[in-house]
Amino acid sequence: MPEGKKILVVDDDPDIQLSCRIVLEGAGYTVVSALSSADGKRMVDSELPDVLLLDIMMEDADSGLQVANWMGEHHPKIPVMVLSSIADAAGQVFDTSSLPVADMVNKPIAADELLAKVARMLATASK
16 A cells, blocks of 8 residues: 555656656655755655665766665665666666665666556565
């Protein structure tokens, strides 16, 4: 049940933020967002979201990686899903096995896939 569940979208692309907001709010989630890694960290601390959707390449090529590692240190119980086009930019599969993230998907993501992954992350986090 999404009622009362808050999702933070950290992405420097307002269109991605908007599309995630439309899909997630349409399913009953509360959505907050940030356009940079620094704002994302502040939002995590102030909002304590249930799930973080995180872009990798923002103000710096590795901004999202830094946030993911910070999350592992400061908020390890909040699941992180990397939502990025880095694999396309790198022309290869991006390995997240060394990062404290629950999932990695390439942008763009279909609405039903986004909802299914967020629901799965919430179910796993509540156990």
